[in-house]
Amino acid sequence: MSQNPNCDPANGDHDKHRIVLKPPQEGGPFAELLRHRRSTKSYRKTPIDLETLSQLLGTAVGGASATHRPYGSAHARYDIVLTVIAAAVDGLAPAAYRYLPAEHALVNLEEGDHRSRIADGTLDADWLTTCPAMLLLSVDLAAANDAFEAQEAGRGERFCWFEAGLIAQNVYLWAAENTLGTVFLGGLDSVETSTVAWRLVPPSHTMLGILPLGHPAEGAAFES
Ligand SMILES: Cc1cc2nc3c(=O)[nH]c(=O)nc-3n(C[C@H](O)[C@H](O)[C@H](O)COP(=O)(O)O)c2cc1C
Numbered sequence: 001m002s003q004n005p006n007c008d009p010a011n012g013d014h015d016k017h018r019i020v021l022k023p024p025q026e027g028g029p030f031a032e033l034l035r036h037r038r039s040t041k042s043y044r045k046t047p048i049d050l051e052t053l054s055q056l057l058g059t060a061v062g063g064a065s066a067t068h069r070p071y072g073s074a075h076a077r078y079d080i081v082l083t084v085i086a087a088a089v090d091g092l093a094p095a096a097y098r099y100l101p102a103e104h105a106l107v108n109l110e111e112g113d114h115r116s117r118i119a120d121g122t123l124d125a126d127w128l129t130t131c132p133a134m135l136l137l138s139v140d141l142a143a144a145n146d147a148f149e150a151q152e153a154g155r156g157e158r159f160c161w162f163e164a165g166l167i168a169q170n171v172y173l174w175a176a177e178n179t180l181g182t183v184f185l186g187g188l189d190s191v192e193t194s195t196v197a198w199r200l201v202p203p204s205h206t207m208l209g210i211l212p213l214g215h216p217a218e219g220a221a222f223e224s
Contacts, residue, residue, distance in 0.1 A: 037172050040181025043131040043214035048180070050091030053084070053133060054104075056178070056213070060170035062101035069101060071166035074159040077147060079139045080167060080208070083201055087113045088132035088214075096200045099135075110199055118200075118210065121193035125185055131212040135171065136197065137164045138205035164208045171211050181216035184209050 024031065061082060063069050069078060082099040084106060086092045094113045097106040118136070119128040128134065144156030168184040175182040186209045193207045201207060 033173055033176050036176040038176070038181070038216075039172075039183035040175075040212075040214075040216045040220050041125070041183055042127060042217040042220040043181060043212065044217050045088065045130055046132070046215050047088035047090045048132045048214060050089055052178070052180070053086070053089055053092065053213070056171065056174050056180070057082075057084075057099055057101075058104050060174040061099065061167060062104045066102040071163065071170055073163050073166075074156075075147070077144070078163075079144050079156075079160050080163050081138050081202060081205065082167075083109070083136040083138065083197075085114050085118055085134045085136065085200070086132075087115050114200065117196045121188055121196040121207070122185060122210070123187040123189060125187070125210075128185075128210070128212055131181075131214040133213045135211040135213065136201060137167060137208045137211070138197070138201035139164070139208060140202065140204045141206050142204065161208065168209065168211060171213075175213070179216075180213060181220060182211050182213055184211060 060070060067076075073079065078101070082101075084097040084099055086097060087094050092106075093108075093111065095111045096109045096114050098109055099106055115129045115131070115134070118134065119126050122128065139160045141157045141160060144160045145154060146156065148156035148159065165184075171182050172184070174180075188207060188209070190206075197205075197207050
């Protein structure tokens with residue numbers, strides 16, 4: 001079995017070249033925020049409110065400028081689309097909504113509680129049905145590949161995964177700062193997901209991941 005080079009036990013070769021670094025300084029708001037970043041997989045049923053959702057979307061995904069976002073995107077294409085599944089959000093009817101970052105607005109796509117439908121598209125995250133809201137990250141992979149075809153086949157798709165990772169980290173950090181829980185769920189059944197997300201994400205899109213949002217169940221996160 002191949003070894004993860006990050007986890008290799010010490011060996012002669014490593015010892016010879018090892019430079020032990022000074023530990024990072026304690027404290028500082030960014031270090032503290034990173035220390036609190038967690039994946040939360042168990043949520044209280046307590047609703048979140050629309051103001052919280054709005055702050056999260058406006059800070060982590062949208063932005064004051066119509067042309068600039070709080071995360072990077074190859075050629076500033078911003079291919080990833082966010083769909084909000086709201087189920088227990090005070091001030092927002094249960095429904096699927098498209099988030100429009102440039103306008104910082106939500107568009108109602110389909111009324112109802114879609115959580116169990118989305119949970120059916122995951123490998124094992126049945127607990128999604130208890131979280132108040134979630135964000136679906138989707139993208140048109142073919143369009144992204146076309147855009148970068150002159151550089152290398154498949155590059156557009158790879159760039160989209162990076163972009164999704166950057167968005168996810170923003171959401172994680174915002175959640176950590178605001179004692180909310182989230183986790184990047186990438187373990188999706190690709191066939192099932194395309195069925196359950198029908199009409200919720202654009203027809204040409206592939207779902208890359210899900211970011212649930214809610215109040216962590218006791219002991220689920222923020223322990224120091
Ligand atoms: C690309 C990626 C995919 C992931 N997919 C899943 C998933 O399908 N189900 C899940 O429960 N957690 C998933 N996670 C969360 C990891 O389990 C979690 O990040 C890891 O256990 C480390 O915990 P931490 O984020 O609290 O540091 C995923 C994380 C990443 C980065």
